[in-house]
Amino acid sequence: MKHFLTWNPVIVPGDTVRYSVEFQGEYERYYANESWIAISECSLIIVTQCDVTEDISATVPYNLRVRANLGSQSSKWSTLNGLFNRKTTFLTPPMMKVIADGYHLLVELEELGPAFQFHIFYWRKGQENEMHKKTVKEISSVVHLDTMEAGADYCVKAQTYVEAINRSSNFSQMQCVGVQDGGSTWLTITVVSFAGFVVGVLALPFLAWKMSQIFQYSCCPVVVLPDTLKITESPAKLIHCRSEETEGCDVAVHVIPPEEILQLWIQDAL
Structure with missing residues (x-):
């Protein structure tokens, strides 16, 4: 319900023409000696369009007029060919x-x-x-x-x-x-569900193996001994220390993995 008054421009080469717009409602026409009211927003404007929505807000016939201004010169007023009532607005169908x-x-x-x-x-x-x-x-x-x-x-x-x-x-x-x-919807749901089941069955062994690897390395991580603690000689050449040879054994200490200690203990027992 926006209403705009538009008009053809007045062309003056080398100069800027300005325009002023006025309106006349039913009250001004019959009870105020056919007076006109200026639209302040459309006074001495350079565009050829004026928003008159607020000025013709009642559902009564209105008249509108516009004139051109150039310096101290003004043209005659140009009015509508007929009165306008907003109830005659043509409404277009909605998109x-x-x-x-x-x-x-x-x-x-x-x-x-x-x-x-x-x-x-x-x-x-x-x-x-x-x-x-x-x-x-x-x-x-x-x-x-x-x-x-x-x-x-x-x-x-x-x-x-x-x-x-x-x-x-x-x-x-x-x-x-x-x-x-x-x-069709039920068929689509069935096909999608079956495909999901197949993918799940195929992926389950891989997921189980992957989870076992994660738990194995999380709970029982593999510890790599530094080179200085690794055995460089055969266990057969290790020195078996006796109580009287304690002083000599202090300079020949080797770290033996637990499983080799168990083997040596079994050999000694036999």
């Missing part, structure tokens, strides 16, 4: 997009401002006599209309409506969408 999200019938509508409402009509295809209507006053993003039945097509059309002028637009072009058949 609309119908969406089938699973079994949900959704519609997206363009945002036109707080003055507009939308009348949405929807029905199951082939059942136009059972048409449903939904009025939407505020558009957030997507409007949910209904829950659809499997295997059926649903059609939607909409129109704009402005309560201030009690006027509606023509209907938008009808759009129809369908929901996927329930049998």
Whole structure:
């Protein structure tokens, strides 16, 4: 419900022409000696357009006029060919997009401002006599209309409506969408589930082996001895220390792995 007055420019080579706009409502015409009121936002402007929405806010006939100004010179006023009443505004159908999200019938509508409402009509295809209507006053993003039945097509059309002028637009072009058949949906779910089961069976042994490796190296890590502690001679050449040879054994100490100590102990026992 934005209203703009536009006009053809006056061309003066080398100079900038400015324009001023005035309006006259029903009160000024009949009760204020046919006076005119200047629109302050459109006084001495250089563009050829003026937003008159706030000045013609009542549903009564208005007249508008504009003139050109160049320095101290002004042209004659140019007025409308006829009075304008905003209730004669031609409303265009809304831009609309119908969406089938699973079994949900959704519609997206363009945002036109707080003055507009939308009348949405929807029905199951082939059942136009059972048409449903939904009025939407505020558009957030997507409007949910209904829950659809499997295997059926649903059609939607909409129109704009402005309560201030009690006027509606023509209907938008009808759009129809369908929901996927329930049998096909079940087949798809079954195939996807089976594929997931197969992948899980094939991946389970690998995951088990990987987890065992992780626990093994986490709980029982492999310790590598430094070179200075590794045995460089045969265990047969190791010196068996007696109590009286303790002093001599102190200079010939070798670190023996636990499993070799056990073997030596068994040999000594035999």
